[in-house]
Amino acid sequence: MDATLPWPENAPAAGASLRIDEPEPGLLRLVPDPPHRSFPVLDGPLLEDLEAAVTRIESERPRGVLIAGRRPDQFLAGADVHAIRRVRDPRVVESVVRTVHRLYDRIEALPCTVVAAVGGPVPGGAFELCLACDTIVLANDPRTRIGLPETKLGLLPAWGGLHRLTRRVGVPTALDAILTGRLYDPRRAKRLGLVDRLTAPEYLERIGADLALGREPLAVHDRGRRAFFIDRNPLVRAVVGRAARKQLDEKTGGHYPAPYVVLEKVLEAPSVPRGLWAEREAVAAGRLVATDACANLIDLFLGMEEQKRLGEGADRARSACEPPARRIGVVGGGVMGAGIASALALSGADVRLCDLDRGALDRAVASHRKAVGKRLRRDGSAARDAATDRLTVATDLASLGRSDVVIEAVAENLDVKRRVFAELERNAPNARLASNTSSLSITELARDLARPERFVGLHFFNPVSRMPLVEVVRGTATDDATFQAAARIALELGKTPVAVRDVPGFLVNRLLGPYLDEAVHRFVQGASVERVDIAARDFGMPMGPYELLDEVGLDIAQHASKSLFEGYGERMRPTEGLGRLVHPRRLGKKTGLGFYVHDAKKQKRPRPADDLVQFQGRSASSASSADSFDACLYALLAEAVRSLEEGVVGSARELDLAVVLGTGFAPFRGGPLHHIDSVGAAEVVRRLESFANAARKAGLESGRARFEPPRLLVRMAERGETFLADDRERAAGAA
Structure with a gap:
């Protein structure tokens, strides 16, 4: 191939990753079966073997081709995400995308019927390969899921999937499928037109062979007049686009580049000439892969995949x-x-x-x-x-x-x-x-x-x-x-x-403790509840600290803060202000009143309670609120470093994953330790020292202890080190 993703170190010899046989006269069967993978992925060796197989098919011209998995519930897990994570150069990504486009275009143009008969997980690049075939037959099994989840990794389906799916199912359905990154169950995939036919897993290859050899007529997905009308009408597409952009703004806050690129490309797809698909997807993919959001989202995905090994232990067979x-x-x-x-x-x-x-x-x-x-x-x-x-x-x-x-x-x-x-x-x-x-x-x-x-x-x-x-x-x-x-x-x-x-608060609650208590302290000092929560959402949090306190329950938060104080001492000393707020009828969302008034009618955002000022030392002001969220955030960052230093979790990657999944910490930032790497350890130390000095001057020993820079962070700042570099090297070696 002209260009491929970085190859795994244990890559097999050419021809070993794709099994080719002739189960009956006139039918060639292609089965991804790489010896170096427990579950096949579209990595460099497999793509190269697939290219060689296409060349053979073009020469031999069989009556039909069947692309299937090792088993009815195992096809392909999409592209090699580990390899994608190691590439940040847009030019390399663009070259790879163009190369795979040429390969999938050749599959689409083969002078015979090509049927994908697949089941189990069929995500991303695996589905894009299926879309290049004449017909897709899907195993009707609970384990089967199919879709294009690339936006969840900060990417877009760039191996032809964006344009092929849009042409196949229409703009509205394609937008929903790609923007949500949803993996569909078989019946919904068939109903939406993502696949052409369902069958029981045990009949999958037989039905696929019958279709490939013409013993059964090919199923043709009918998009209907409505989809055609929308796709061909630029005014209607513009209306769809405006509504979709508004939803994206509300959901992402503009922090995630990939959905906006997808929106633009899908809306334009119906009018883009076939010959320009590869270039448009290549340039877009190159631009996205270089973003920090993409790198951080991929790190989170790889972290989740690694955690699946926890259920295995050292003896996987046992x-x-x-x-x-x-x-x-x-x-x-x-x-x-x-x-x-x-x-x-x-x-x-x-x-x-x-x-x-x-x-x-x-x-x-x-x-x-x-x-x-x-x-x-x-x-x-x-x-x-x-x-x-x-x-x-x-x-x-x-x-x-x-x-x-x-x-x-x-x-x-x-x-x-x-x-x-x-x-x-x-x-x-x-x-x-x-x-x-x-x-x-x-x-x-x-x-x-x-x-x-x-x-x-x-x-x-x-x-x-x-x-x-x-x-x-x-x-x-x-x-x-x-x-x-x-x-x-x-x-x-x-x-x-x-x-x-086994430490007090374990990990997530331990980190939330100083984050939420600092919010209470800032509230008592006069910070605006609403403005601090807005600052948190602007940072990328799903909700602000006061919204979170109401969600958790003020009584639960009070109990947790006392437990953390018993475990960690001065830096976790609870601010007295929360105790004054707690009342049987004022426990947060569950009683309808906390920092906010929560009406039974589901308003978009609850309104701040009218009586908050009576619990504050001085009236709310923009000056007292300006750095309040930063103080909450840096209290969390410092505790995250201490937790890593003490070995509460095994690695920086695991810590970031747990905090993102357990608190909603802005995923596009990758987690607290990713964020420290992005800001720089030296700058984080400087900010912590600034908060600690302010607390010292105010006579707040708990605040001084809370913001004292952890020894590990100070050492890293002196050496110019980062948390995630070593983690990534270990992960790359393990992959």
Whole structure:
């Protein structure tokens, strides 16, 4: 090939990555089967072998070509993202895009029928390869997902997918598919026109062969007159574009370049001559790959992929043989326990939820039914009934006797939790036990257990249905098998597990503590709640610190701050202002009043409470608000460095991933340590010293301690080092 992505170090010999055979006369079958990959990706060796196969097809001119996977549920995982991350030169990216375009164009122009018969994950470049074929047959299987998720990595589908999909399904559908980066289930993909035909996995290759050899007529997707009218009418496209841009502005705040480039290119696609597709996509891809947003989003994606190994441990073969936990008990029918139980039942586990309060159980069942109806609304009634029935309830812990795992989610009280676990050891002797505690020591909780090695922390975040992070906390006695079983539960739920040391607040809550308390301190000093929250959203946070305090609950935040103070001392000393605000009728969103007034009618943004000034030391002013968000942010950054220094997580990459997934920290910035690298360690040290000096002058010992630059950061500033450079080198070597 003229140009390819960087090759993996363990690249096989030419011809080894693509299997070619002739299952019957006149039919050539191409199967990606690289020996150096457990799951095939479109890397340099495979693309080169595919080019050689196309040359052979052009010469031999078979009647049909079938492109299929190793198995009906395994085709291609898209492009080699590790290789893309190593390229920042736009010229290299443009050259690669043009090269792959020429290859896919040759596939499209082959003098025979080419059928893609695929299943399992078919994302990005894999789907773009399918779009170059005459017909796409998709395995109708729950494991199958297909789409173009490139915008989630700060990119666009640049191997012809942007233009081919737009021509295939029309501007509105293509915009939604590419901008959301959604991976569609088979039935929705067929309904939208992304694929031509569905079939059971066991018939996939037979149907593909029949279509390729003409034994069955090719399915042709009919876009309909409406799509044609929109695509060919520039005025209508302009209206669609304005509406889409407005939505993008509201959703991204203008921080993510890729969606805006996609919007522009898709709107123009219907009128772009075929010969210009490659150049337009190449230039756009080159421009995007050089952005920090792209690099940071790819780092987050690679981090999530790496965390999937937590469920394997050192002995992958042994881990693969151990079945996942299918019978799971949950103790505690409150918001967290009910959410965990519902998520587990929706994932396919048989779940029993226990609570002494029958009313709590009834509310949990009602909430689960609602979640099932929403999540499985496109599935049949049988699937909805099965998901509903997988959650049962009881008031007696003896009913959990056959559980593989039991997850505790009762009140944050050490004695209460210990009594629950003592009873669970008696009633479920073969179960591994896990606690959803957010503030108590896993080692202390396990202290009186007969089998502490089978005990682990499994900290979910609220709301369980939406928050993608689970902190997996190993106590001093937790064995590897229990830790891996807990990580696998998180993975089964589609969440990202991160291994965290057993320290007060674990990781995410430890970092949120000084961030939120500094916000309370600034509020007491007269900062404007609304202006600080606007500054946070402008930075890229999903919500400001005061909005977050209301969301969490002022009482919960107060309890957490006391716990952190007990664990870390002066720098975590809670500001007294929050205590004055907390009242049974003023706990934040759940009571309708906190820093904001939360009306039952879902207004776009809640309005600040009218009486806030009475809780402030002086009236709000623009001067007191100017650097308030920066102070909150830098308090978080300093605690992030301390956490890394203490080994709370294994690497800078894991820390950033956990904070982004657990707090919503601006993903395009990559996380707190990415942000420090971007600003520069020396500048961050200077800002911290400035905040610390201001606190010292004000006689605030807690503020001085909070902003004291961590030793690791000072050392890095002196040496001109960054956090992520070493991490990336290790990741590249592992890939």
